[in-house]
Amino acid sequence: MDAGAELQLDLKPYLPAFAQLQSALIEGNRQLNLTALTTERDIILKHFVDSLSCDIGGWLSGAGHVLDLGTGAGFPTLPLAIVNPGIQFLAVDATRKKIEYVSRTAASLGLSNVEVLASRAELLGRDLAHREQYQRVVARAVAALPVLAELALPLLQIGGLLIAQKGQLSAEELAAGQQAAAELGAELFHVKHFELPISRDQRSVVVMRKLSATPSRYPRREGIPSKQPLFWGNEQIKRSEDKEA
Numbered sequence: 001m002d003a004g005a006e007l008q009l010d011l012k013p014y015l016p017a018f019a020q021l022q023s024a025l026i027e028g029n030r031q032l033n034l035t036a037l038t039t040e041r042d043i044i045l046k047h048f049v050d051s052l053s054c055d056i057g058g059w060l061s062g063a064g065h066v067l068d069l070g071t072g073a074g075f076p077t078l079p080l081a082i083v084n085p086g087i088q089f090l091a092v093d094a095t096r097k098k099i100e101y102v103s104r105t106a107a108s109l110g111l112s113n114v115e116v117l118a119s120r121a122e123l124l125g126r127d128l129a130h131r132e133q134y135q136r137v138v139a140r141a142v143a144a145l146p147v148l149a150e151l152a153l154p155l156l157q158i159g160g161l162l163i164a165q166k167g168q169l170s171a172e173e174l175a176a177g178q179q180a181a182a183e184l185g186a187e188l189f190h191v192k193h194f195e196l197p198i199s200r201d202q203r204s205v206v207v208m209r210k211l212s213a214t215p216s217r218y219p220r221r222e223g224i225p226s227k228q229p230l231f232w233g234n235e236q237i238k239r240s241e242d243k244e245a
């Protein structure tokens, strides 16, 4: 079974770049402990193919600038940048050593469409150079939906889309995410549940669309969105983390 074909992608022209990315990740992991996934199969399926599934609905088409919030070791940015040379990606993470790794790896792959920034979403969301500047924000496995909504939606232009990649998603989390989106000037636009090719792991992509300017009181200061999530109790967060563990 061709995992790319299941996502309706012809990955053949990009295989050399993905092989190089895999070597960089294995090497980077030795020094920096970047990922728990270390077998070739897991890296290809659960990092590369999973990252590419971010665009399973074609939501990146027409986007010039995409911000990847909480990119970690460069996911989904690096796989997406390989297959979308016409889109400019800004990979953001709070952890500097991860961002330095992403920067080195993008340079070694010759990906001129990747820029990086070590910062927290709560700071960028209050910085006019970034607030309401992006056509798309992507985020894979970063936070519960209501938390992610507060971190990401202030960064979107009106009409822009947040594309959130999740593992299993409860109805409770989705409902809280929908309420948070409304509070922040957005709507729940689309939810797609699917299985990863080959491994058949459950995945969901949640898309929110920005409808109006986010009220200036959001995002709240660093750490508050995850400590006191909008419309979502700490007990619920704990249960959702237990389920993902």
Ligand SMILES: C[S@@+](CC[C@H](N)C(=O)[O-])C[C@H]1O[C@@H](n2cnc3c(N)ncnc32)[C@H](O)[C@@H]1O
Residues within 6 Å of the ligand: 069, 070, 071, 072, 073, 074, 075, 076, 092, 093, 094, 095, 098, 119, 120, 121, 122, 139, 140, 141, 142, 151
């Ligand atoms: C579980 S990792 C996921 C990394 C990557 N997206 C992936 O799918 O492999 C979550 C990442 O989000 C980053 N992060 C969490 N909260 C953040 C915030 N408020 N601002 C910036 N980065 C954040 C963390 O540093 C971490 O690297």
